[in-house]
Amino acid sequence: MSASGKPRLLVLIGPTAVGKTQLSLDIANAYNCEIISGDSMQVYRGMDIGTAKIMPDERQGIPHHLIDIRNPEEPYSTADFQEDCRRLIADITSRGKIPFIVGGTGLYIESVCYAYEFADRGSDPEYRLSLEQYADEQGAEALHALLVKVDEDSAARLHPNDRRRIIRALEIYKLTGERMSEQLGRQTKTSPYDLCIIGLNMERQKLYERINERIELMMEQGLEEEARVIIESGLPHDAVSMQGLGYKEFVPYFAGECTLPEAVETLKRDTRRFAKRQLSWFRHMKDIDWVEADENFHNKLAAVHAIIAGKFAIGLEYNSNQSFSTGVSANEQNH
Template identity: 35%
Template sequence: MSNQLPVINLMGPTASGKTALACELYERGNFELISVDSALVYQDMDIGTAKPTKEEQAQYPHHLIDIITPLEVYSAAEFVEDAYRLIDEIHARGKTPILVGGTMLYFKSLLEGLSENLPSADLAIRAEIEAKAEQQGWQAVYDELKLVDPLAGEKFKVSDKQRIIRALEVFKITGQPITKLQAEQPKNVAYRYNFHNYALIPDRAELHQRIEMRLKKMWEIGFLNEVEYLMIKYDLDENLPSARSVGYRQALDFLKNSDKSHKNKLEMEDKSLFATRQLAKRQYTWLRSLQEAHQFRTYLTIKQAQEDLRNLHG
C-alpha cells in the first residue's frame, strides 16, 4: 500500500556490529535512530551495556536511551507505545526511522502487536517464583507451569527460565494461561507501516570472539567501578530487572557475596562470558522464529550488509 510509511528494523545478537552499521546509515541518509535495547534504557548503566558514548550519542542521536533509572521497570508494552509515537514523529519530520538493537521481544511486539489483556510485570510474584526455584529447583517450577498451562509446558524447556517466570506470573495475576491470552491478541497492529527487516547474523565462532573482546575491554575500562557506583547511588538490588542484565548480575554477586579475591574475580569474568554467549544464543533463536513469520534480509558480515544497504536512503 502506497500510504504505508517505511520503518527499517536492524536486528542482531549482542556484539554483532549492528550499532556501528546503523550509525553509518544515519550519516548517509535522512534517518533517525531508535534504540531497541532493554538495557540501554537505564541511566548510569553505560559500560556493561556497551552504550554509545556521550560523544557518539551527540554525533548519532538515539531515541530511547537513558530514559529511566535502574530502579524503574520498562515493559515491552511501554516500548511499543514509545516506538509508535517516535516513528510517527520521525515520519512527520520527513525522515525514516531506523530501529536498531538486540531485544527481540521488543521487535516481535512491534511487528505483531501486544495483547492488551497481558498484565504488566509484578515484582513480588516474580520474586516468589524465583524463591521457589531456589528452594525446590527449576524442574518444580516448570512442573507447576505444565499443570496450569500445558501448552506453554510443551513450548518451553525447563531451561527457558525467563519465559517460565513470565507464563506463571501471568497465570497468577489473571488466572488464565498466557498461551490463551496470546492467541487472542491482535496481530499486525502496525498495519500503517511498511517494515524492512534486516539482521546481522555472524558466524557463531566469530561472534564468540567479538563477545570475548568486548568483555575484556569492559573490565579494562572500569566495569566493576561502574557497578560499585550503581550500588552506592541506587542501592542496586539483584532482584531488579536492571540488575538482571548480563554482566551486572555476575558483577553484583561478586561484589556483594565474595571475598573479591583474584580467583573469584576470574570466575566472575568467566560466568559473565558464558552468560553473554547464552544471551547471543537466545537472540539467534528469537531471530530464527521471527524470520519464519516476517520477511527478512540477513547478513553474515557487516561488509555484506554495507554493500547491500549502500543505496538505502531515508
Template identity: 40%
Template sequence: MPSNDKQGAEHINLVAVIGPTAVGKTTLALALAQKFGGEIVGADSRQIYRYMDVGTAKPTAGERARVPHHIIDIVDPDETLTLGQYQQLAIDAIADIAGRGRLPILVGGTGLYVRTVVEGWTIPRVPPDHALRGALAREAESYGPTRLHQQLQSVDPAAAQKVDPRNVRRVIRYLEVYHATGEPISSRQSKEPPPYQTLQLGLTLRRERLYEHIDARVDAMLRDGLLDEVRGLLARGYDETLPALSGFGYRQLIAYLRGSLSFQQAVHETKKETRRFVRRQYAWFPLDDPNILWLEADEHAFEKAAEALVQFIQQRTS
C-alpha cells in the same frame, strides 16, 4: 531520497537492525541512519537504564550526537518498564520520526521488544497479582528457578524456549499472565498488523567468530571502566538483587566485589553467560526466518544493507 515524506501512519517505512549481541548492530544502524536520514529507536532491555553505559554497550555520547536516539536512558535501575509501556514508547517514537520525514530504525537484540513492535503484539493488560508473585518467588527460592521454568514450559513452551530460566522475574510475569487470562503470552499476538511495513536486516557471524567478538567486547568493557561503573551503582544505593543488576557482567562483578568470585572467574563467567545469551537471541531471530534478510557481519554488510533499503523504499513508493 526521502524515506518517509510526512505521510500517514499506514505509509510508514520501518527498518529493524537485529541480531545477537556483539555482532555490530550499532555500527550498521548508525551508518544507515546517516546515509538515509534516520533516527534510532532502541530495542534493548538493558540500555533503557540510566547509569549503566559500559556494561550495556550503550551508544557513546558522540554517536548519539551524530544520530538522534530514542528509548535509551529512560528509567533508573530501580524502576521498571513493562512490555506494554515499551511498545507504546516505540510506536510513539516511530510515528514521531516518520512524521518529520525521517526514517525510523529499530535497533537491538531484545527479541521480545523487537517482536512486539514489528509484529504488533496485543499486550495483555494484566494487573500485578502480588499474592501469586510472592508464592512463585518463594517457590523459586526454595526449589530453584528451574522449577518455575518447568511450569512455564508446560503451559507456554514457545515462551519458555526464549527466556532464561534464571530470569525469575520474567518467568513469573509470564506465569502471571497465563493464570489471569488462561492463554500463553506467546499467543497474544494482534490479528491486525502494525501500521507500517518493516525491512528486517539481521546481522550474523559464524559462531566461533561471534564468540571471539564477545570475548573482545568483555575485555574492552573492563578496560573502559565496567568495574568502576558497577562500584558506582552500588555506591548510589542500588540493591544488587535488582533485575537491572542481574544481567551478565554486572552480576559477576558484584560477586567479585563481594568476594565470592575471583576477578578471573568473574570475567570467565561473564563471557560464558554472554555466549548463552546469544543462543537465546537466535531463538527469537531464527536464521531460517523468511522475514529477515540475513547479512554476514563483514566489510560488505553496509553496502548490502543500503542496497536492500533502497529497493525496499522504491517498492514502497512505486
C-alpha cells in the same frame, strides 16, 4: 510516507557483539534516519559499559532515542517501549526522516513492527510472593524449571536469572490457563508500517570470539566498578534493570563467593548463551533480510544498500570509499 501510505520503519537486528552499532551509524547517515534504541537495558542511566551503550560523542550527530530515560530502580516494559516507539515513529516521520530501530531485544522490536496488543491479565500478589520465596529458597534454576513444565517455549526464551519475567509467565498461566508463548503466537503479523528489517548474522564461533573480546574490553573500560556502583546502590534483586547481562554476574564476586576471573568467565558464558537465544527468537520472526557480517565492510554495506533500496524504492549510489550518496529527492525526503 511510502507509496503504500504507511510510515516507513527501518530496523536492524542481530545478536549482541555482531556489529550493529557501527553499521547503524553508516545507514542512518545515508538515509536521513533517527535511531531508536531497541535494547531493553540501554534505557537505564548509569548502565553504560555493561550495556555497550553508544555514548553522545560517538553518535556522529545522529539523534538517538530511548537511551538513558529511566533510573535503574524504575521498571520499563515491552508495552512501555511500544508506546514510546509509536510516538517517536510518528514524530520522526513528520519531520521527513526515517525512524530506524536498532537493537537485539526481539520481543520489544517485534511488538512494534506488528502492533502487538497487550491485554491486562490481572495479578495474583499472593502467588507472586510464593514464587519469590520459592526462588529465594530453591534458587533461580528451580524457579526456571517450574516454567519449563508449563511453558517450554517461554522458558527457552528467558534466562533462569530473569526472575521477574519468569514469575509473570507463571502468573499468566495460573490466571488464564494459557501459556504466554500461546498468547504471543496469536498476535497478528500485519504491520502498520512499511517495514524493512535487516538481520545481521555471523558465523557462530567468530561471534563467540567477538563476545569474549568485547567483555575483556569492557573490563578494561571499568565494568567492575560500574557493576559495583549499581549493585551496591541497593537495587532489589528483581528490578528490571538487574535482569540484563553485565551486572548480576558480579554479585557473587562482591559477596566473596567467587574470584573476579570466575565472574568474568560467567559473564562471557551467559552472554554467549544470550546471543544464542537472540538468534533463536529472530529465526521465528518474518520479513527479515539477512546479511552475513564478515570482515569486508564494503560488501556488508553494499548488501544493506540493495535491501533498503529495494524495500523503500530509494535510489542510492554506493561509493568505493565506503559511503553512500543519496538519490532521494527533496520532495521524497519530506514524505
